[in-house]
Amino acid sequence: MEIDIESPHSAAWPGIIQRYKRYLPVTADTPVITLLEGNTPLIPAVSLPRLFGVDIELYFKFEGMNPTGSFKDRGMTLAISKAAEEGAEIVVCASTGNTSASAAAYASRAGMISTVLIPRGNIAQGKLAQAMMHGAVVVQIDGNFDDCLRLVRALAEERPVAIVNSINPYRIEGQKTGSFEICQQLGGRPPDYHVLPVGNAGNITAYWKGYREFFYNGLIDRLPRMIGFQAAGSAPIVRGMRIDKPETVATAIKIGDPASWKSAVAARDESGGLIEEVTDDEITHAQKLLASYEGVFAEPASAASVAGVAKLSRKGFFPKGACVVCILTGHGLKDPERAIAIAEAPARSSANIHAVLDLLDRAVEARKRHSNP
């Protein structure tokens, strides 16, 4: 028989808690609230290294293929499971959108009420739709993410609610499993460079923790350099100062006062890495390249990592043959409005074959003329 029921991929993936439980703060008594998150693909680049003019082995860890469409599910399955273990009935978080979507989804599965504070007018449409559909109490705050986070902390002092923001330590623990998967998907080695967007800075902290745990347990024999990118209008770590009014098209990293600032700097310094910035134009260009040459549609914040690889490539930063993994934190479907705004508008035609042929012939010609950027 060619397909063996007992073959490697026959056992159903159990979600990150069951898979990595010995590395996580859970016991046999912890209820596991899971949507079978994790196990996201490590997609090899087919075109971008050539376009960037570098000879590197480039991969995209597409975290947009988690159940709610972002890496937040890794931390949330653990945060909500622990909240359930502790008897919580209400969870609360501040969010630029991905955290609230994830919190709302997992809380609904756990039978809890979720309340999410989001900055008004600064959240991608898909993320708002998610929190609403998953039955969260959604409050749009006249303020930015940092205001929302301050309110969440104040709220938790007044009411018996579990905070599931990144200040919840279980979030980082769950998120570190992304590193475990990368090492396993690469056949038992870390990448040379781990590149990711930096907003609230929980993710760079988590990935670094994951790599170190694999290293200290002898599962990998070296550590990657951690390379973070902030958006230029929202780059407190790069600038070394809090940004009161952060601005960027990449709403998921539009954060002026990151909760995990210190640990992000530690990850950078301990790994011999970098935290730099990319402009909104560079982010937008990278998002388009990723979608139109690699077939991967990631949200703007995710594209910051790819924009960063482009920028460092221009500087001759990567040695030949280096293994580089870009984290794509969320799916492009999270923010369709932004995509429609930056992409070429559709043509329109009557349902007549001659009209359609004429239109397509011209469009295909134009496309062929511009087939390389």
Place this chain on the structure above:
Amino acid sequence: MEIDIESPHSAAWPGIIQRYKRYLPVTADTPVITLLEGNTPLIPAVSLPRLFGVDIELYFKFEGMNPTGSFKDRGMTLAISKAAEEGAEIVVCASTGNTSASAAAYASRAGMISTVLIPRGNIAQGKLAQAMMHGAVVVQIDGNFDDCLRLVRALAEERPVAIVNSINPYRIEGQKTGSFEICQQLGGRPPDYHVLPVGNAGNITAYWKGYREFFYNGLIDRLPRMIGFQAAGSAPIVRGMRIDKPETVATAIKIGDPASWKSAVAARDESGGLIEEVTDDEITHAQKLLASYEGVFAEPASAASVAGVAKLSRKGFFPKGACVVCILTGHGLKDPERAIAIAEAPARSSANIHAVLDLLDRAVEARKRHSNP
């Protein structure tokens, strides 16, 4: 060491062509254009059987966790790989949105030009954003899906293009791998009932083919009953007649003249199954239940399968203990506008703790009062 690098989930999932190549029409010479599609989770229901008042083992095969957010990627990886093998430079399809998103993504990865015809005003926003971002030549046709499909057939007679609509036989071949995964995820058995939405009817055809191949090769010892649901305003198979102006909120199955009509009827009859209809209200209600009790956000068409399970449950259709798998064909993020339209609107507050507390206390009270539908 607790995590074995050589353990079942360490080998990277290679996508459906590599995984199931002996069951697919490929050779060692076929270029594999993959985004590592497939390997989608089979999520166990935690609340809906109780809400529906039935004692069944219910699972959701969440095809929204494919790279472009729908099951279409399974067929498209094969269709585009075969088009590449045959030297095609341009691919074309008609689509209610999911097919065009997938075609555009895989074509971009293959370095081909994709052209997609979509019905104007009848496509979910996320899907439009995808085709545009993946660099397709997008033409909105003043007509419905059936008009678009007629134009595609006419187009292919005039120009050297590869059609990647469901009339392309490789699509069905790729899509059948969903059945293989379900059997493997259930530990080597099929479900008793396989429930799915029916639009163009390629998917019911494909799943039935997959189950039969596993059965005839001795990998499973019986076959499931195939249970399809159409939207009431777009139910040509149920009504036994073509619908000239199909209407439904579930745009992905808004099809009046299904391409795979005959094979869908064969799947139903050979398996001892059913093809019935559910109303838009039932679809919307099921979509909300799925998101707010199970934590799974699926697009409206997907919810037709869950609405169908609710309907059959009310009739006492399922025997006690039956294993029922619902296919959730696409992610809810495909259609955020629809979700925002049907969910409760967010509250709004100043960034003041007392205002927020007051608002949350009232919302939580209301939520508790309505905690069961």
